[in-house]
Amino acid sequence: MFAVRKLSLYIDRVNQQWVVQDPDGNFWTVPSDNNAWDQRQPFYPTEETELEPIPAHYKYTLGLPY
């Protein structure tokens, strides 16, 4: 049985940035760019962080690999 690789996409409105949760559960911020994934930075949500889910089809606009 192969592992399910699933990505979740969010907006952090306070800091006006995209946040990606990779299939391993890690969070990353990415810029609004075609090769956003290459420019990802680790992100550590706190209890105060409000992440707004974004439909998964937007992942293509950021060129995400999942």
Place this chain on the structure above:
Amino acid sequence: MHTEQDRLEEARHNKAPWKKWGPYLSERQWGTVREDYSEGGNAWDYFSHDQARSRAYRWGEDGLAGISDDQQRLCFALALWNGTDPILKERLFGLTNSESNHGEDVKEYYFYLDSTPTHSYMKYLYKYPQAAYPYANLVETSRRRGRTEFEYELLDTGVFDENRYFDVFVEYAKESPEDLLIQISVHNRGPDAAELHVLPTLWFRNDWSWQGNPDRPLLEAVRRSGPGAKPQAAIVKAVHPKLGEYHLACEDEPPLLFTENETNMQRIFGVANRTPYVKDGINHYVVHGDQSAVNPENKGTKVAAHYRLRVEPGECQTIRLRLSKTQAAKPFADFDELLEGRHKQADEFYDTVIPRALSADQGNVMRQALAGMLWSKQFYHYDVDKWLEERGCDPFKANRKQAPRNDHWHHMYNGDVISMPDKWEYPWYAAWDLAFHVIALTLVDADFGKQQLKLMLRERYMHPNGQIPAYEWNFGDVNPPVHAWSTIFTYRLDKAQKGEGDTEWLKGNFQKLLLNFTWWVNRKDRNGRNIFEGGFLGLDNIGVFDRSAPLPTGGYLEQADGTAWMALFSQNMLEIAAELALTDPDYLDMALKFVEHFFWIASSMTHMAGDVGMWDDEDGFFYDVLRLPNGQAQRLKVRSMVGLLPLCAATTFEGALVARYPEIRERLKTFLDARPEIRAAIHDPAKPGVNGRRLASILDETKLRRVLAKMLDENEFLSEFGIRSLSRFHADHPYVFHAGGQDYRVAYLPAESDTGMFGGNSNWRGPIWMPVNALIIRALLQYYSYYGNDFTVECPTGSGQKMNLYQVAEEIARRLANIFLKDKDGRRPVYGGAQKFQEDPHWRDLILFYEYFHGDNGAGLGANHQTGWTGVVARSMHLFATMKPEVALEEGKKAYFETVADQQAGTAPAVPVLAGAGK
């Protein structure tokens, strides 16, 4: 020169793609289930009208008076700005379900004036106020109003006072399948000169952002060279990797404003945009003067030609454009001649459709009904599996979330042009509505009707278990099974017109309908007694309880309508099987199977071996039966359409099958002789009628007379404008049911609903609904062809006036048509107290086909562009203008189909239509 009939013929044989371009653009893509990715499934709030100008759609596009290709890759529509609105008028505005006191409602005035079935000529009218559109006023005032108050309409705001508005007509004409002429005519109806920005807009549906598609389409300005090229037009070249290349020529070289059909991330999500050119770029340029919002390189995926008109009072100015596969050197040289030619051909086509017996006003109503049907085609795109996956609800992944709806419909891939109920209020297909749409659409295009019926039965639509999808809000809802009826009707019509039946099509549909029939039998007959449930069954609030929810009493309902629908379904399947068996004996057993199944179902409604049945002999009416957990049962004595539907399950048979296979007479006799209780419970199927016909009917003559006495009583069901959905008896005698310390009540309510049940935007407790009236008319004609002229009833009940059942059917049809026709005072009941529509020459001949109608005065209610099933009125007008009762009696049901064929072959004379409509 081609005629419209030639074009239909060429399209049928795939010789020319005359239907490739059409009015397939929706009028509302925002607020739909497809675009909803919210956790809770609140589609209206998730993607709002306010977002629509800035947020790219995932599944479809919308616009004003728009067209697209049949895969909606390239779209064209109109945008307007009066200089005072806060935003461009790019799409129709309306209130969401929670904003309005009677559910969602479009707050604009627009009219489908004309269309041929290949869309070789189309005409649309939009009325645009010159003052600022009162967005906030409409929302705030409507929110304050209660369910017992009227809706707050755009006319009520005063924005049309002193006629300060523009009439904007949009006409399309096809020179060839991929060469479209577009003319926009702007009339200033107000007392002062006024400026209008007109922005014909061309754009690609965004099919590149969501799939990592590197093949991005492109729009770009073309510099023209050569003689006669300047200063005639600005040219846009459109290139799509799958669609190919097109050119839009815009007369008089207006500035071209380019942007991208991509989401304004900054506005919608609060994150930076990747490009400064986003979906609302043209809006920002025109309304806010933001020069940086459009691409100075003159390329993108969305473009508008920017015309600025100053229109004097009473003046009309026109704008001409041409969208074509090839780039013409002089695109406007023959424009006027071609446009007028197509308009004339449309008139000639409708001369063969609209019977001469109709008056000019009747012809106008019928033509606009058909225009509405044809304008209501829409490209509908929904890949449910993909949609579920995109919201984290992939049905094949272990860690999936539960989707708010349609979880079990992941097999569905829809990407087709479909007839919509209403492209703003219901911009999604509704399976049972569609079966009625076909009854009207086949007046002009039998091929499209056949294709639509088959589409719903395809593996990409029908559930693997045999259920036909209801609508996107919940594909699993159960709607009445009317596809078999629509199928056999369409087959017979097509057969008469072409001289031979399309048996392959009929066989294909029959196989799939068989799955659907079996689904019903196995899922909705709880105890295997041939008594059916089904829940609300499309009749929303008609019951004392919400019939789709667990009952407050516990237990369950045995539904008179559910069972009657299945009796009719059996009859229709029998008709199909019998037709096929005439040439293929393999279908003989299926015909016999449906004969017997009809007997079982029909008899179950009245014969319950001493138990409580649906027939109430005291009242002479059918009711739902409530079966309680303790074994007790009682009838819920609401006199409603539920109890009239058993009357609709009536079909005559000419005896062709018995003539072909005499041995089945003995098989049927053996079956019935062994079961005298069946024969006693229903109309005796062995008893011959006029011309030896047999009648399959739940109601025997006694029951029929008793139900008709109620149906034709003006104090009960018969209104001046058709048959009501609930008896007026309940105005003074509300039905009240006590359960769990609560009173559940049904009272006659002729206008809007006073509860939020089923969204609160429709009402089956009194108003007149066209589709069920059509079924009643159908049934009366069946009874007439069996009983003949000697069977008469009082109509209206108590009037002393005797009519045979043909005359009764005609009388009901006359009353239904009167909803739309001018009365002796020149007023159209459909418009009630709306003075502008009743009196203004620029309004009074424009017809809106509402969803349902006031039970007492015929005023239009609910969705106001539901030409969909209300368009069936065109069929009933046609039927009684062309049929003769003596022919119906002599020839039976084939009489009408042959009359249609004669008429469309040109052997029947035609009627001139009202030339002034919409001018």
